[in-house]
Amino acid sequence: MPELPEVETVRRTLEPHLTGRTVTCTHIGPYDRCVATPQPDVFCERIDGQEITALGRRGKFILLRLDSGDVVTIHLRMTGELSLTDQTAPQGPHLHLWFDLDNGQQLRYNDVRKFGRWSLLTPEQYELFDQSIGPEPLDPSFTSERFRKMLHSRRRILKPLLLDQSFIAGIGNIYADEALFQARIHPQRHSHELTTDEVSRLHASIQDVLQSALRYRGTTLRDYRDANGEPGENLSRLRIYSRSPDDPCPECATPIVRAVIGQRGTRFCPACQPID
DNA sequence: TGACACCTGCGT
DNA sequence: ACGCAGGTGTCA
Numbered sequence: 001m002p003e004l005p006e007v008e009t010v011r012r013t014l015e016p017h018l019t020g021r022t023v024t025c026t027h028i029g030p031y032d033r034c035v036a037t038p039q040p041d042v043f044c045e046r047i048d049g050q051e052i053t054a055l056g057r058r059g060k061f062i063l064l065r066l067d068s069g070d071v072v073t074i075h076l077r078m079t080g081e082l083s084l085t086d087q088t089a090p091q092g093p094h095l096h097l098w099f100d101l102d103n104g105q106q107l108r109y110n111d112v113r114k115f116g117r118w119s120l121l122t123p124e125q126y127e128l129f130d131q132s133i134g135p136e137p138l139d140p141s142f143t144s145e146r147f148r149k150m151l152h153s154r155r156r157i158l159k160p161l162l163l164d165q166s167f168i169a170g171i172g173n174i175y176a177d178e179a180l181f182q183a184r185i186h187p188q189r190h191s192h193e194l195t196t197d198e199v200s201r202l203h204a205s206i207q208d209v210l211q212s213a214l215r216y217r218g219t220t221l222r223d224y225r226d227a228n229g230e231p232g233e234n235l236s237r238l239r240i241y242s243r244s245p246d247d248p249c250p251e252c253a254t255p256i257v258r259a260v261i262g263q264r265g266t267r268f269c270p271a272c273q274p275i276d
Numbered sequence: 277t278g279a280c281a282c283c284t285g286c287g288t
Numbered sequence: 289a290c291g292c293a294g295g296t297g298t299c300a
Contacts, residue, residue, distance in 0.1 A: 001293090001295090002295090003294065003295095034282095060295080077295050078283085078284095078294060078296095079283090079284080079285095079293095112283080112284055112285075113282085113283045113293095113295095114282080114283055114284085115282065115283065115295065115296080116295095117296095157277095160277090163295085163296095165296085172294055173293090173294060173295085174294060175294095220294095221293080222285090222286080223294080241294095262278090263278075263279080263280090264295095265292075265293080
């Protein structure tokens with residue numbers, strides 16, 4: 001479900017409720033033995049009694065910084081949802097992990113498809129984790145010139161490269177298609193052959209589609225909700241991802257194409273985004 | 277780079 | 289019944 005704008009929206013909606021709270025008890029449900037690392041007894045023991053000092057985000061991961069210096073990383077994958085409720089609220093069938101907080105509330109993690117993962121990292125482990133992920137596309141240090149060097153040092157098809165989290169953080173299938181459409185670049189172009197002007201357009205369009213989605217609190221296609229249970233409002237602003245094959249391009253009315261590129265469904269306009 | 281795996285649910 | 293889904297990990 002979530003790409004950078006959705007994950008950041010979840011982080012923002014959690015932050016005022018979690019910062020400064022102490023976790024009194026950590027619970028892991030019986031459904032998915034792999035939801036957390038390290039193993040449940042160690043995971044719980046090192047979190048119970050810790051204060052959450054700050055919330056962060058790195059790519060598609062939400063970060064809970066603990067008083068001990070450890071960092072909890074949460075990846076929602078496709079259907080993970082974080083919510084805050086009263087401890088007495090009824091629990092649904094897809095609840096896998098939850099924190100009791102010192103104010104009587106619970107932080108709950110529901111995940112229908114059980115793809116999401118939580119990890120508890122030491123500061124040293126967090127450093128390695130951080131270094132394994134590419135630059136943040138909305139950080140001021142992510143300049144067009146830096147992006148040009150990144151693209152030209154690889155020889156990869158553009159769409160799978162944009163989805164590669166070790167190359168650039170936080171972009172998923174929706175915003176990759178949106179950014180390529182806005183930049184008028186075909187998803188199967190090669191990274192090393194983009195002109196400086198094309199790099200510049202792609203850089204600007206990545207930042208624009210992500211910032212715009214953030215402003216509308218993310219895209220809800222089906223499942224996505226922020227930590228208050230609210231859907232995002234960005235769906236109607238999508239220009240290409242939300243269209244069906246053969247729908248007219250919103251720019252030129254040419255029928256839109258759906259292709260599978262790097263095992264992911266990909267939508268583009270063959271006229272606006274020529275291959276050569 | 278592709279094929280498949282991990283899961284469940286929904287639309288056709 | 290089948291294809292598809294906002295993601296990623298692991299094989300060959």
